[in-house]
Amino acid sequence: MMTPEQRYQFDLNGYLHLEQAFSEQELAAAQTAAERYINARPEDLPPEFGTRDRRLYDHGFAFDKALERLIFHPSYWPIVKEFTDNKPRFLRGTLLVNQPGGPVDAGSLHCARESYGWQSTRYECRDGRIYCDDFVVFPYLYDVHPGDGGLAVLPGSHKANFDRPDTLFHGGHLDDGIPPGVVNLTAKAGDVIIISELLTHGGLRWNPTDRKRVVLVLRYAPQYRGGEGWVPESLKKRLSPETIELMSSGSHTEIKDVIQHDIVTLSG
Template identity: 30%
Template sequence: MTDEQKFLFDLNGFLVLEDVIPAHECEKIKEQIFKMKFNPALLPEEARYVPGGHLAQLINPPKVVAALNTLLGPHVRMDYGYVIWREKGGRHPMDLHHGGPTPEPMFRYFNSNGNIYSGMLRVVYEFNDVEAGDGGTCFLPGSHKSNYNVPQNMVSLNKGEQSPFLHHITCKKGSAIIFTENVAHGGPIWQNEDKPRVSAFFSYNHLGMQFHKPGFNTAVVNSLTPEQQQYFRPIWMYDFENDKPNF
């Protein structure tokens, strides 16, 4: 990550990376997600689940890996993943969530000696353009470092009730939105009737930490490259009985 990117991520709690996935690959991924949601029998087994098939390329794009290594360190694992196909009127079931002080380590965000320690990270890939007013992912910038909980009168994502301090992401297809889980975030109602929101949400954690219950399909993991399989190692750092690291 550049110094500017690190500054902006530390300031806001999120960062948008453009041109992460080529346009022609976005079309292949959209087709796969459509079948996953509406007719999975048309797909081979490993492509019916995240992160199989064309989704596998989302595990470790170079731009994303550079950010993961800066924000989580060199030993990273994939914690969870899911995809959405959201037509007009659909939304995330929760209002704005997280933000504020976090004493437990899972989402804790801090900076020490010039290094960012983010806690769990999410990477959102967008496969259609997200324009102003569409209803893409939104954030309360800086809330990942707030010493106070987000006031209840600021968490609603209903039209006419949203905080004026919310930042709604706009981006081109193929972009990746990286954010620390502790920044207040949400997915409001999708407003664009001409195209759905088609996205993949991948979560990453330090190799020695886990938030989500493990659930990756064995056939999917076996179909990945050796480099990609490294993101699905067991959750431990060192085997003292055999004097062997897990990295």
Template identity: 55%
Template structure:
């Protein structure tokens, strides 16, 4: 259960993966319905452990089994296994929704936010290791001109700090006037993106007046990194496999879930 040679090469060179048509029609339909149910809740209706913070719906992955199963999705599990060297940990899983008029966000990365020593990305024994990355399942189409995610391909391996005047002072806001070196990725519903937090990225304002951008933000790290988890009120709601995936463990510990075929984790 590792990345394919093509995935490995592209991820190493570009710094991200765009897995097209990853979700089945049923996975997509069930996921959308779960998103809608969460969105419709009033502030006084959120169960313990859930809530809203701007465009972020807290612990969205745990709201419904259809969303929770995506943390082990067969299309991304080999990638997760390789990047964590077989020692995976789900740190958090937020449902993020851009509604009409949603604002964008400036360029940033873990290196900018937390310091050069905050993340690792390296290659050993012809395998990629990355200790802080995100998986984004998409529930809606993003079309050219809509807005959404910005990436600076290759920046995950940058050896120099980003000059703040570059890329329109780090705040590009128009998909039709992007500075050289930046791309606006436009996944379709059912696609999944994978990106290291070392990648310089941002968000364009959401332009459509009649469509949403709904994604899960699934953060992963090796099992021996601290942080993350869910409140106790949510732990019993999760599958045993998900609980194990979210648990911290020693460097040498082998989690049972790593020895199960990802298709079986969907049952």
């Protein structure tokens, strides 16, 4: 179950910051795996892996079991279940990296409502529980300090009923720094930030010249929501049966086996 505190904060803000969600061992294993991916020579990587821009590393979640395991992490597994009314589907997961010498530029404000239309995405509360049909879990593998840059959000905008006027928030451009009203979320290594895709958000320029930001981007939706083809079939042979099940689509009534477990351990 989500705690009342988590529910109140997510409903109010459209995001949740879980501090120190991972154990030291989990974090160290995830960091080692991410470094192995980031530092690999392209020719040494399996064909499904790679990066076109040194910012988004394809299918990062599948690179190593230490990362794949985070799909089910107990600190947010109850949230994944609640948001989807126990019918979740894991869609895909890249590894997002801002590194000195690589792409560090700002990205503009956006959200599912603005990109795909107001009908595209739902956020509702019923019977004391939250329903959210498009959300992202961001595990942070390294510290982000105030002033570094990174994730910027417009708190409460997941419930906006009007179009965002271009005259507000620098027209959504984040190149000139953080507009008044927009909040930079700074997470420490081992923290997790969860957002609704209805929350207006973007990335501020990454400022440090001696440190990188490494964040796993795990995307979830209900199992009956459409969409295929994000993950190549050939990648699936690397994945554990529990992950394959969570990635499968399903009907409005089917309950996946994996949902019966509070703690999901990868079996293969």
